[in-house]
Amino acid sequence: MPRGARTDSRADTAIAIACAALSFLLLILPAGPRATIAATIRSSLVSPLATLQQRASLARRAFVEHDSLVRVADSVVMRSQRLDAVEAENGRLRGLLGLGRALRTGFIPAEALVGRGMGDDFTLVLSVGSRAGVERLSAVVAADGLVGIVETVDATTSVVITWPHPDFRVSATSADGSAFGIVSAHQAPGAEGYLLELRGVPYRTPLRAGTPIIASGLGGVFPRGILIGTVMQELATTAGWTRTYLVRPAVRPPDVTSVLILSPERNADGLDGIWPIGTDSARKVP
Amino acid sequence: MNARTTGIVAVVLGLVALHYTLRPILDWRAGIDFLVVAVLVVAVRVRPGTAAAAGFLIGLVADALTPEAFGAGALAGTMVGYAASRLKSAFFVDDVRLNAIFVFVGKMAFDVVFLLAERRLTGAPLLAQLFVWTPLAALVTAAVGLVVMALVRPTLERRRA
Numbered sequence: 001m002p003r004g005a006r007t008d009s010r011a012d013t014a015i016a017i018a019c020a021a022l023s024f025l026l027l028i029l030p031a032g033p034r035a036t037i038a039a040t041i042r043s044s045l046v047s048p049l050a051t052l053q054q055r056a057s058l059a060r061r062a063f064v065e066h067d068s069l070v071r072v073a074d075s076v077v078m079r080s081q082r083l084d085a086v087e088a089e090n091g092r093l094r095g096l097l098g099l100g101r102a103l104r105t106g107f108i109p110a111e112a113l114v115g116r117g118m119g120d121d122f123t124l125v126l127s128v129g130s131r132a133g134v135e136r137l138s139a140v141v142a143a144d145g146l147v148g149i150v151e152t153v154d155a156t157t158s159v160v161i162t163w164p165h166p167d168f169r170v171s172a173t174s175a176d177g178s179a180f181g182i183v184s185a186h187q188a189p190g191a192e193g194y195l196l197e198l199r200g201v202p203y204r205t206p207l208r209a210g211t212p213i214i215a216s217g218l219g220g221v222f223p224r225g226i227l228i229g230t231v232m233q234e235l236a237t238t239a240g241w242t243r244t245y246l247v248r249p250a251v252r253p254p255d256v257t258s259v260l261i262l263s264p265e266r267n268a269d270g271l272d273g274i275w276p277i278g279t280d281s282a283r284k285v286p
Numbered sequence: 287m288n289a290r291t292t293g294i295v296a297v298v299l300g301l302v303a304l305h306y307t308l309r310p311i312l313d314w315r316a317g318i319d320f321l322v323v324a325v326l327v328v329a330v331r332v333r334p335g336t337a338a339a340a341g342f343l344i345g346l347v348a349d350a351l352t353p354e355a356f357g358a359g360a361l362a363g364t365m366v367g368y369a370a371s372r373l374k375s376a377f378f379v380d381d382v383r384l385n386a387i388f389v390f391v392g393k394m395a396f397d398v399v400f401l402l403a404e405r406r407l408t409g410a411p412l413l414a415q416l417f418v419w420t421p422l423a424a425l426v427t428a429a430v431g432l433v434v435m436a437l438v439r440p441t442l443e444r445r446r447a
Contacts (some may be wrong), residue, residue: 012335012368019342019364026349026357027403034356041350049306050351056310063311 089257095143096258102274106266108132110140112256113157122165124148124256129156137221139262145227145250145275146170146215147259158261162253163228164194172198172228173216175277179205180216183228186246196229196247203241207231212277213247217270223262225271250275294331297438298324298340302347316422321348322393323431325363327438329370341367355404362399366392382432389431393424 026034042050100107110126128134130153140147140160148162161168164185172183179201186195198213211231217224229247237244262271305320312318321344329337345363349356370392397420401407407415 008333012333012338012371015335016338016364016368019338019368020361023342023345023357023361023364023403026360029357035353038350038353038356041346046347046350049302049347052303053306053310053351056307060311060313 088255092143092255093258096260099141099143099260099274103260103262103266103271106263106269107260108134108263110134110158110259110261112259122162122168123151124160124162124253124259126150126158126160126259126261127156128261129154129158131155133263134158134261135264138264139215139222139226139267140259141226141262142251142256142259145229146222147251147253147256149221150261160259162256163196163249163251164253170222170228171216171218172213174205174207174231175212175214179207180218181242181245183213183247194249194252195232196249197235198231198245198247199242201243201245203243206234206243207245209233214275214277215271217267220267223267223269223271225274227275227277290331293438294328297327297434298344301327301434302344305348306351314426316419316426318430319393319396319423319427320430321345321359321363322366322396322427323389323434325367325396326370326389326392326431327434329367330374332371334368334371337367337371338364339367341365354406355400358400358403361403362396365399366396369395385435386428386432389435390424390428392431393427394420397423 026037029037096109100109108128110128110132113125113127124140124147126134126140134150134153136150136153138150140150146163148160148165148168150158151161152159163170163183166185166187168185170183171180173180181198181201183196183198186192186197188195198207201207209231213228213231215222215224215226215228227250229249232246232248235244235246301320301324305324309317309320325337325341325344328340332340341363342360343363344367345359345361348359348363352359370388373388398416401412401415401420
C-alpha cells in the first residue's frame with residue numbers, strides 16, 4: 001500500500017474512532033447534560049426538522065380523522081334537523097293543547113295520517129271516524145286556524161278537504177266585522193296556488209294588508225271566530241262594486257299533523273276570542 | 287464546495303426532510319428509514335472517515351428528536367457510515383440485488399447498534415424488534431433505497447465525470 005494511502009486510511013480510522021468515542025460519551029453522560037445538549041441541538045440545527053415533523057404528524061392526524069369528523073358533523077346536522085322538526089311538532093301540539101283547553105268541549109282530537117300520495121294535496125285523512133262521533137261537514141281546525149271541512153266519514157277514519165281544495169268555501173269577515181266576503185282557494189299556478197282569496201267585499205270597506213280574516217259564522221258550517229288568515233293585498237278584478245283580496249292562510253296544510261274536529265253543536269256558540277287576534281291588527285282604511 | 291459535493295449535500299438534505307415529513311405521515315410500524323439511506327448515499331461516495339462523520343451528524347440529528355436514546359443514533363450512524371464506505375468497492379456495482387442487500391444490511395446494522403446502545407428494550411420486546419420489525423423496516427428501506435440510488439446515481443455520476 002502506498003504511503004499516502006496508508007496515511008489516509010489511518011486518518012479515516014481515527015475520525016471514525018473519534019466519532020464513535022463521542023457517541024459513547026453522549027450515551028454515558030448523565031441525564032441532565034444529555035438533555036441540555038439535545039435541547040440545544042433541537043432549538044438550533046434541528047428546529048426546522050422538528051417543525052416539519054410536527055406539521056407532518058398534524059397532517060396525518062387531520063387526514064386520518066377527517067372521515068370520522070365528517071361523520072360526527074353529519075350526525076350533528078341530522079340531529080339538529082330532527083330537533084327542529086321535533087321542536088316544531090312540540091310547538092304545534094302545545095298550541096293544540098291550548099286550543100283544546102280554550103274550547104273546553106265540543107271537539108274531537110284527531111291525527112292526520114301521514115304518507116299521503118301525490119294528488120292528495122287538497123285532502124287529509126284523519127284517524128277518527130263516525131265511531132268517535134265525527135259528522136260530515138264538521139269544521140276542522142288546528143292551533144293556527146282553519147284547516148278544512150269533513151267531506152266523508154267512515155267508521156274509523158274521515159276525509160277532510162283542506163282550504164286549497166277548489167270546492168272549499170267559507171263565509172268570512174274581517175276581525176272587526178266591518179267587511180264580509182267569501183274565502184276560497186286562489187286559483188293560480190305555482191306557489192300562489194297555496195293562497196286564499198277573499199271575494200265579494202263591498203267596495204266601500206277596503207282592507208289593509210295584515211288585517212286578520214276570520215270565519216263569519218254565516219251558513220252554519222263554520223263557527224264564527226276561526227282564524228282563516230291575513231290580508232296580503234287587493235287583487236285587480238273586473239267585478240263591479242266589490243273588492244277581492246289575496247289572503248295568506250293561517251295554516252299550511254303540509255304542517256298539519258294534529259287537528260281538532262268541531263262538533264256541529266259548537267257552531268251556535270261561536271269561537272270568538274279563541275285565536276289570539278289583536279284588535280288593533282284588524283284595521284280599516286280611514 | 288464543488289458540484290459533486292453540492293449534489294450529495296442536496297440529496298442528503300432531501301432525504302432528511304423526507305424522514306421528517308413523509309415518514310410521520312405514513313406512520314408505518316416498520317417505517318422507511320430515510321436517514322440510513324442518506325448515510326449510505328454519502329458513504330459510497332466519500333472516504334470512510336468522512337462517511338463516519340456524516341453518519342455521526344445524521345445520527346445526532348435523529349438523537350436530538352429522541353433524547354432518551356441520545357448518542358445511540360450517532361454511534362449507529364458512525365459505524366454504518368464507516369463500514370459502508372469501507373465495503374463500497376464490494377457492493378457499489380450496477381447490480382440491483384447487491385445494492386438492495388447493501389441497504390438492507392445497512393439498515394439492519396443501524397438498528398442492531400442503535401437498539402443495543404440505547405438499552406431501552408430488553409427480552410422479548412427486543413427480540414421482536416430485532417427479528418420482526420427491523421427486518422421488515424430494512425426490506426422497506428431497501429426498496430426505497432434502490433429507488434433513491436437509481437434516481438441520484440445518474441446525477442452524481444455525471445457531476446463526477
